Amino acid sequence: MQLVETHIAEISLETKRLQDYGVGVFKRITTKSALKKAIKKEMVFVDGKVASTATFIKGGERIEYRYSADNNLETRLKLNLNVIYEDDFLAVINKPAGILVSGNGFKTVANALSQNLKTSPIFDAVPPQPVHRLDYATTGCLLVGKTNTSIIALNQLFESKKIYKIYYAVTIGRMKPSGTIDLPIDGKTAISTFQVLETIASQRFNFLNLVKLSPKTGRQHQLRKHLLAIGNPILGDATYFLKDLLLTGKGLYLHAHSLEFIHPISEERMFITALNPKKIIKLFPNYILETKSL
Numbered sequence: 001m002q003l004v005e006t007h008i009a010e011i012s013l014e015t016k017r018l019q020d021y022g023v024g025v026f027k028r029i030t031t032k033s034a035l036k037k038a039i040k041k042e043m044v045f046v047d048g049k050v051a052s053t054a055t056f057i058k059g060g061e062r063i064e065y066r067y068s069a070d071n072n073l074e075t076r077l078k079l080n081l082n083v084i085y086e087d088d089f090l091a092v093i094n095k096p097a098g099i100l101v102s103g104n105g106f107k108t109v110a111n112a113l114s115q116n117l118k119t120s121p122i123f124d125a126v127p128p129q130p131v132h133r134l135d136y137a138t139t140g141c142l143l144v145g146k147t148n149t150s151i152i153a154l155n156q157l158f159e160s161k162k163i164y165k166i167y168y169a170v171t172i173g174r175m176k177p178s179g180t181i182d183l184p185i186d187g188k189t190a191i192s193t194f195q196v197l198e199t200i201a202s203q204r205f206n207f208l209n210l211v212k213l214s215p216k217t218g219r220q221h222q223l224r225k226h227l228l229a230i231g232n233p234i235l236g237d238a239t240y241f242l243k244d245l246l247l248t249g250k251g252l253y254l255h256a257h258s259l260e261f262i263h264p265i266s267e268e269r270m271f272i273t274a275l276n277p278k279k280i281i282k283l284f285p286n287y288i289l290e291t292k293s294l
Contacts (some may be wrong), residue, residue, distance in 0.1 A: 003203065004066050005264030009058070011059035018055040018063070026065045027127040029083040031102065032155060034173055041265060043067060079112035084141065085272050088120045089150040089265045091128065094274040095142040097251050101133045124148040131155055137236075140256025140274045142165070151228060154265030158218075167213040167223060170253035170283060171232040172205045181226040191216040192226045198284055206236065207246060210284040212257075223254065261267060 007025040022035050022044070029035045036053060038044050044051040045064040057063070082094040093103065093116070095109055102110040113128040128146045131154040133197070143163070145151030159161045176194040195212045202208045209232070215222050227233055228240040235253040238246065258273040281288055 001142055002241055003068070004064050005216075007056045007063045007065075009061040009063060015056050016117060017053070018044070018051050018057050020189060021057045021152075022063065023155050024126060024148050025063065025144060027129070028067065031130070031133070032282065034102065038065060039230050052291060060287070067235050078115070079109075079114055081116040082274075084115060084274055085270075086117060087266075088122050088264075089145070089147050090154065091117050091144040091146060092272045093142050093144060094257060095139055095256070095262050097137055097139050097277070101130050101142065109142065116243070117144070119144065120146040122147045122149075126151070132158055133253075134256055135224075135250035135252070138254050138256060139277050141165075141259045141272060142256070143259060150264055157261055157264065161216075162261060165256065166258040166260075167215070168255045168257045168280060168287070169211050169213055169223065169227065170235040170280060171209045171211050171227055172207070172235055172242070173209075173232045174207050175199070175209050175211070175230075175232050181230060183226060183229050185219040185222060185225055188219060189217060190219045190222050190226065192223055194227075200283065205235075208283060210280070210287055250279060255280060 005026045005028065009021065009091065019032060019036050019039060022029070023032050025115055028059065033143065038054055038208050039051055042050045043066055046055055046057070046061050049060070064149065076271070083091060085092040093109070100108045110130055115121050117128045119125065124147045126146070126148055127142045129151060131143050131151060134140065134142055143154060145154050175196050180195070181194065183194045184190055193214045197210045199207055199209045207225055213223050224234055224237055225239045228242070231242070233241050236247045236250050237250070237252055251260055255276055256274065258270045258271065263270050276288055
């Protein structure tokens with residue numbers, strides 16, 4: 001059985017590509033990449049015709065997302081999420097480790113948002129949707145949109161690099177106090193900055209560092225790849241590690257500590273932090289939570 005979600009495009013003076021306009025209009029498509037995938041699978045139709053990534057939206061079109069009933073989640077995922085901030089337009093949760101943000105599986109953060117967040121009373125409210133990703137093993141701040149307008153605006157902020165992200169990681173080995181890592185990833189520019197906050201001695205690893213990280217670009221696994229490249233891999237990273245320096249059974253010591261941005265609706269400057277996980281606090285108890293803007 002085929003199910004259909006329908007959206008009538010708003011009348012606008014600005015013509016947009018479907019893959020840009022359509023982010024946030026369907027409750028089952030939470031990201032731009034997911035929308036592109038649905039378009040390529042010929043699951044999106046505009047005025048009854050199969051859409052493509054070259055389709056433009058001028059306003060007034062009938063946009064449909066057609067999917068199989070097999071993908072209809074009648075049973076809600078029962079997962080309690082730590083909500084750090086919430087208003088009628090957006091929210092920030094502290095993502096737990098060991099769960100995907102979104103995807104084809106049942107157990108994802110995206111599938112648990114509706115039961116953890118309040119329903120927005122705004123006219124263009126949609127089921128809450130993550131507007132970016134964190135790795136499966138990474139904890140911390142995850143930004144969520146609750147209305148069509150806010151989802152589009154937040155995606156634009158990410159694309160224009162106006163959302164500033166700070167991560168905390170525990171790294172292995174002696175490091176210089178601070179620096180910039182400018183190493184391409186998959187042939188594309190990738191830049192990260194780091195600052196060592198504290199270093200402790202370790203019998204197995206010689207030194208462990210609590211490091212503040214800021215990715216200036218958004219490549220996949222950027223921080224993990226960059227830190228391995230300079231010889232200081234993240235503790236617990238089972239993918240990017242040095243021989244004989246892999247810690248197993250404890251997970252990845254990487255935490256999305258804070259987000260800073262201008263609220264797309266209220267225009268208020270937002271600075272939101274997520275409490276460091278217990279395993280990081282155990283090693284570095286002086287850094288439970290940092291509240292100063294960077």
